[in-house]
Amino acid sequence: MIAEIKIPPILKIGGGSFAAVAALLQRLESKRSLIVTDPWMIKNQLAERLARQMREAGLSCEIFHETVPDPTSAVVEAGARVFVQGGHDSLVSLGGGSPIDTAKAIGMLAANGGKVRDYRFPRPIPAAGPAHLAIPTTAGTGSEVTRFTVITDSESGEKMLLAGDTLLPTAAVVDYELTLTMPPRLTADTGTDSLTHAIEAFVSRRANPFTDALALAAMKTIWRELPTSFHQPDNAQAREAMMLAATQAGIAFSNASVALVHGMSRPLGALFHIPHGLSNAMLLPAVTAFSVEAARDRYAECARTMGLAKAEDSDEAAADQLIRGLYSRNAELQVPTPREFGIPEERYVALLGTMAAQALASGSPQNNPRVPTAQEIEQIYRQAWE
Numbered sequence: 608m609i610a611e612i613k614i615p616p617i618l619k620i621g622g623g624s625f626a627a628v629a630a631l632l633q634r635l636e637s638k639r640s641l642i643v644t645d646p647w648m649i650k651n652q653l654a655e656r657l658a659r660q661m662r663e664a665g666l667s668c669e670i671f672h673e674t675v676p677d678p679t680s681a682v683v684e685a686g687a688r689v690f691v692q693g694g695h696d697s698l699v700s701l702g703g704g705s706p707i708d709t710a711k712a713i714g715m716l717a718a719n720g721g722k723v724r725d726y727r728f729p730r731p732i733p734a735a736g737p738a739h740l741a742i743p744t745t746a747g748t749g750s751e752v753t754r755f756t757v758i759t760d761s762e763s764g765e766k767m768l769l770a771g772d773t774l775l776p777t778a779a780v781v782d783y784e785l786t787l788t789m790p791p792r793l794t795a796d797t798g799t800d801s802l803t804h805a806i807e808a809f810v811s812r813r814a815n816p817f818t819d820a821l822a823l824a825a826m827k828t829i830w831r832e833l834p835t836s837f838h839q840p841d842n843a844q845a846r847e848a849m850m851l852a853a854t855q856a857g858i859a860f861s862n863a864s865v866a867l868v869h870g871m872s873r874p875l876g877a878l879f880h881i882p883h884g885l886s887n888a889m890l891l892p893a894v895t896a897f898s899v900e901a902a903r904d905r906y907a908e909c910a911r912t913m914g915l916a917k918a919e920d921s922d923e924a925a926a927d928q929l930i931r932g933l934y935s936r937n938a939e940l941q942v943p944t945p946r947e948f949g950i951p952e953e954r955y956v957a958l959l960g961t962m963a964a965q966a967l968a969s970g971s972p973q974n975n976p977r978v979p980t981a982q983e984i985e986q987i988y989r990q991a992w993e
């Protein structure tokens with residue numbers, strides 16, 4: 608198997624790297640950036656700190672802060688109009704996965720025209736967009752290093768996956784100091800998203816030795832450090848480790864792809880507005896239990912790397928420990944079941960068929976070690992309910 612690896616040409620990683628954004632934009636010859644962010648980044652004044660830094664360096668910028676959680680095609684299309692009408696030459700995204708995903712899609716429309724749904728996976732995205740510098744403030748979706756964006760169709764309500772090398776940011780600034788103020792719930796959800804990226808990249812049918820190394824390094828760190836960041840939000844050492852691991856996990860899944868958890872997670876987000884990392888957490892133990900028989904050695908290696916099993920444990924025992932560990936971690940991080948989240952049971956049951964169809968249509972389940980049927984997907988959703 609020949610692996611092809613794509614990562615942003617420039618990654619700046621480390622505490623304080625946020626201060627180097629303007630200099631980086633100058634290197635990229637970007638003079639009129641559109642900052643894509645959300646209302647929270649306006650409120651905590653990080654967007655203004657960024658704009659000031661750019662103005663002081665002689666760069667002009669405009670702030671588009673209409674990004675919403677589960678970004679929609681309507682917001683992307685509005686952002687693309689602001690980008691074109693403002694004569695901007697580059698994008699700077701600031702925030703969690705939503706602003707970064709929104710900026711990717713804005714760049715795509717600015718370069719290719721049309722509507723977001725015209726480029727839904729597996730359709731190609733022909734022209735590369737403008738330079739895009741991504742600044743994540745969570746650890747994290749990994750969106751700053753991936754070739755993917757997930758946009759909800761404002762008309763149908765479906766979460767659409769878009770994929771292509773042209774979506775990869777030009778540069779990413781990964782500064783853990785921006786994550787020190789994340790509240791515990793967001794820390795747990797975004798951290799579990801990263802853990803899911805690492806595990807899914809490692810068991811994916813498209814895994815390769817390059818992504819394996821990153822995925823294993825990431826899952827080891829995230830398993831150890833996530834509870835610390837959750838219980839001690841200002842623990843800088845844990846935050847720094849989590850931020851690096853989230854980016855490593857992002858590179859791993861961008862090049863090996865995610866699998867069944869993500870395929871099943873998107874419909875839960877689209878239909879019930881469960882935050883992405885939380886819906887991953889709800890599904891991860893049950894999907895792992897379903898998948899183990901097709902890749903017991905790979906799941907056992909996850910368990911050993913995460914310290915859940917010993918080197919001498921059999922693959923069977925180690926994989927069992929992984930499933931048990933994932934359930935108990937969810938309890939520690941106070942992850943609700945879909946029922947506890949407040950979803951009406953009749954609605955959940957009535958939508959099982961739709962959810963399974965959307966999950967399969969996303970393409971991600973086909974990368975899973977055990978490829979499920981629609982009925983098996985419904986069964987997993989039922990298990991996750993309890």
Ligand SMILES: [Fe+2]
Binds near residue numbers: 804883
């Ligand atoms: Fe994810």
